Amino acid sequence: MLKDFFKKSPNIQRRTIKTTQIPDGLFQKCLKCNEILYSEDLIENYYVCPNCNHHIRVNPRERLSMILDSGSFVEWDLDMELSNPIDFPGYKEKLQHIKSVTNLDEAVITGLGRIGGTKVAIGVMASSFLMGSMGRAVGEKITRLIEAATDRRLPLIIFCCSGGARMQEGMVSLMQMAKTSAALKRHDKEGLLYISVLTDPTTGGVMASFAMLGDIILAEPGALIGFAGPRVIEQTIGQKLPEGFQRSEFLIEHGFIDKIVKRSQMKKILSMLIRS
């Protein structure tokens, strides 16, 4: 989880930023199969490699445009206060920098939208923002989203994508797991629907809280989903992990998710589920 994502984060950030800037370049190489792809084709194909079906990470605004009825999104809780609860050296500066580079406020966007005309409360996490890690601002935005869904009696959808708790916020980040889970329990008690959608990667503290608490849990193909990061497990057990370990297909085999849904089908499936 954490260990894994902080080691990888610089590369992943660059990579995600590059893929989200596809419109600037004519060609794009699939990072999984190395196939050279027309950028336009890729965008038309929901950023899924037509050659190998690799689901490239997308930024939350693109995600929203793929899922919601166009023009229906109203964003909530913009400009959350920067928190630095344990006075972590350099953290505020780092956040400012990432905000300007990613053009995102925090590692999650939340708000109200419509899918096929039906109102939903929706949150989408961003792997490009400190690996989607959950600190106080992320936990607070998600909790407010859940509470708003409960108050307004709306179905709730969260697209998860996170390396876990944000350790620069110390124990305050861990507490967000409890806060979000407790809010979901209240939403549940009101008889309301929560669908969590797991995308690559969903690990650590997010996996061990709201990601796994959906009434229905969907996942994109091939997403890394697990409590402990693969590297941590390899270090613990001293051996290589089997192929496909902790991928969506592994989780469905073990009974922990309801359905693997291709990106091109996601809106249709969500739209059917929220009407069921």
Next chain:
Amino acid sequence: MTDKLTPWDRVKLARKIDRPTSSDYISKVFDSFIELHGDRYYGDDSAVVAGIAKYNYQSITVIAQQKGKNIKENKKRNYGMPKPEGYRKALRLMKQAEKFKRPIILLIDTPGAFCGIEAEERGQGEAIAKNLYEMSSIKVPILSIVIGEGGSGGALAFGVSNEVWMLKNSIYSVISPEGFASIIWKDGKRAPEAADLLKLTAHDLIRLKIIDKVIDEPDEFTVDSMDNLVNDIKTQIQQFLDSHIKMTEEEIVSSRYNRFRTL
């Protein structure tokens, strides 16, 4: 004297092999204890000891993370690192406590939830998530006490409580100082610095409102020197029970919700 200790000193004390473990508290604090086993799905996790205790004629459900006292016992107890079946046993018995209106006391002492292939296959993340979710709405008072190590989500799954207390030299952290140092500086040997930054001591965490009470402990803390502490804990537990017995179920649940909501 221990007030001059560095956070890293406390990390070492919290992990010391001769520090009292959960079973010592269970036998010294409570008048009787009947252990109950198993999660009813897969197995019985020996890193979690749980059952029904008597305390001043009241029945209490006690659920504890259990480290070993030596290498042999630690192998059996998996160094206090619960597997999914440990979390599910804990939740099963918390639900049971709710049914029979028994207060719940949880003892936290784990380096973290177990990280292994089987734990992932059996849904470690789901098991922890379910504990956070369900604990938030349990209608009886819940008290958690960190007696040694509180390692990340694996500890939090025992910590969604009305009150969380820590022993003076125990620790509660989002990640181990070693893990933090190896990620941030690529150098696990800088763990003492990391311990400083992470604000993982009882004194730091009461300031951050993450815990509610710090319990004093002796400088040389072993089973032989725990009597004063045991008496102190007994008094404080009675006070906790007294203050919660007047509350309605709704108040118990909403005060727990608000405790975490403001963090």
